Amino acid sequence: MHKIVDLGVNLLHANEHQASHNRQTFDAAGVRCFNLMSSPGAGKTALLEAVLGTLCQRYRLAIIEGDMTTQLDADRLRQFGVPVIPITTGRACHLDAAMVQGGITLLEREAAPLQNFDLLLVENVGNLVCPAEFAVGEHAKIALLSVTEGEDKPLKYPIMFRAADCIVITKTDLLPYLPLDQAALQQNLRLINPTAPIFWVSVQTQAGLADWLAWIDAQLAPAAVIYS
Amino acid sequence: MHKIVDLGVNLLHANEHQASHNRQTFDAAGVRCFNLMSSPGAGKTALLEAVLGTLCQRYRLAIIEGDMTTQLDADRLRQFGVPVIPITTGRACHLDAAMVQGGITLLEREAAPLQNFDLLLVENVGNLVCPAEFAVGEHAKIALLSVTEGEDKPLKYPIMFRAADCIVITKTDLLPYLPLDQAALQQNLRLINPTAPIFWVSVQTQAGLADWLAWIDAQLAPAAVIYS
Secondary structure, X not given: OHHHHHHHHHHHHHHHHHHHHHHHHHHHHOOEEEEEEOOOOOOHHHHHHHHHHHHHHXXXXXXEEEEOOOOHHHHHHHOOOOOEEEEEOOOOOOOOHHHHHHHHHHHHHHOOOHHHOOEEEEEOOOOOOHHHHOOOOOOEEEEEXXXXXXXXXXXXXHHHHHHOOEEEEEOHHHHHHOOOOHHHHHHHHHHXXXXXXXXXXXXXXXXXXXXXXXXXXXXXXXXXXXHO | OHHHHHHHHHHXXXXXXXXXXXXXXXXXXOOEEEEEEOOOOOOHHHHHHHXXXXXXXXXXXXXXXXXXXXXXHHHHHHOOOOOEEEEEOOOOOOOOHHHHHHHHHHHHHHOOOHHHOOEEEEEOOOOOOHHHHOOOOOOEEEEEEEHXXXXXXXXXXXXXXXXXXXXXXXXXXHHHHOOOOHHXXXXXXXXXXXXXXXXXXXXXXXXXXXXXXXXXXXXXXXXXXXXX
16 A cells, blocks of 8 residues: 555656646746636536636636536537637546646647737636646636535535635525525635635626636736736 | 556456455445445535434434545534444545445444444545545445536536436425526436436425435345345
8 A cells, every 4th residue: 555655646746747847838928827626516617607708808818628528618618719628537536737738739739829828727627625636737726615515615625725826605696595604614714724815706696706807817917927 | 657547447446356345244244335425515414414313213324424634524413323433534535445444343343243233324525526436335326416516417427427326416495596407407317327216305395305215215125135
């Protein structure tokens, strides 16, 4: 068993090396990259659908879309006219840096050179555990959590919420119909992650979306790029 | 990379071997074992809370409770007076057969010999991907899916829904507030898994719970045990 654990560490080290290489590629091209992660069905694709119209007016945008088997999410996002590169991971439960490197290669072949883009959004496989440990070269990890999942989830999946640079609580329109303790959820998030901004949003009512878009704008402001 | 894939296969083979050993242990003791799996927050613990009162009247019951870091779910279920063995998986994203073997050892040390039980419920780590590939010796895999997760999930996470012997759709009380296409969800489930029984339930309204309990009863009926 000891050797297997070592190999796991080596796999993570190899991924860190590739992620660092991806990050240099992004920085050289002047592209900011965000990695969106959550449980299945927390609403990553729906959140992107809700803001892509606005984002496309502000930025030259591309998307890498991770899914185990289908291209259903990629098809939803292509309707906005942005380049969407689907990566089907097969049995793998997360995107890793090598897969995203492959996605960059495809993007440049099928759409345009990387320096023609301002923002690359990576939608990870729906999984609140594994993607948190595999950096892909992103400038920020964005963790989504649906209000339907319960206030205990930050404590039960701490690796994800500790790693997050930004936390988006989704589906707040359902709050009236749920037994969720909002204050406890906020407190549990702060126990695990004292500093990441937390946005409570609903794509149904549009609540909170403008604030989250303002956070994205701040990440892409020239000063943020220079001093990051 | 080729060696890493081989090792993955070897790991799965080693797990199958241990799972087969666990299964023999269960059968020798006359215990039926179910493995409950779902996304985080789909309601595995809430479903158990809703039926434990009834199940405890009918069967001698024990629970193995998998979580990455906390014992929150184990604490919730202990209130029903059943033995609950918590297994914290640390960074691991699923229970495996060796962990469940360890759980059996702890159960026998802390509660009673395995043959004193009729039913062992294993609540897996919240993850719609990885637990499906790691058998723990269970007689049936029970996959939960919340109506909040969307009708596309069986297609996007086919390994889980193909492996399931029983599918429980949870939180149906939220259906009036969701854009979910119920017929499409049922159809997508049937594309991936033509035969597993599907139960639509709500722990808030109790809808569907009696039917699911009847399924459990059928699994524990003497004929089911003899001819399984």
